[in-house]
Amino acid sequence: AQSVTQPDIHITVSEGASLELRCNYSYGATPYLFWYVQSPGQGLQLLLKYFSGDTLVQGIKGFEAEFKRSQSSFNLRKPSVHWSDAAEYFCAVGAGLGGYNKLIFGAGTRLAVHP
């Protein structure tokens, strides 16, 4: 069965520091992988996605993620965190055939940013 693991429930970084959020997945075939961000009181916003090609994916707001098949990982990175990045981050795998994929979410990582 498909599953997503985000090992870090809560991470705190200082503004300007680099960030890496971990994500490991379990999926039998080539996965469709996503990172979403959820700010308080707002809906989920897609940061980036991977389905094929270059394993380093660039997203919005300066985020990037690297797909590593050998490690079943899709870690999210940002070189310099801003206070506005404080939010909940979800990694997800698309589970299903064709284009209308159901999403299986990880438990999420809550990011706090110190000034």
Next chain:
Amino acid sequence: GAVVSQHPSRVICKSGTSVKIECRSLDFQATTMFWYRQFPKQSLMLMATSNEGSKATYEQGVEKDKFLINHASLTLSTLTVTSAHPEDSSFYICSAPGQASGGPNEQFFGPGTRLTVL
């Protein structure tokens, strides 16, 4: 990008009553929509897949008689929580796949509906 709306954003009801939540794709058509449930400080759990013109597909463990889903048109899906109880209190989120130039369709999420059952 594509926009998905939900109504209401927040609802408080008494135990035993039914509550309807609407999910609309505002500028695109969606033959499929997804309903998720999110408990406080937890992840999103897929409840069901709403299919326009046919019955919804429920995930294992989700009571279909409890959570009625109707995909009335290409832009509207509704979730009705019947005979709601306090344990049904949660954040309900819908999503709809939009167009993509390649690969999987991107899911566009509604802002969510906070249901509180007293």
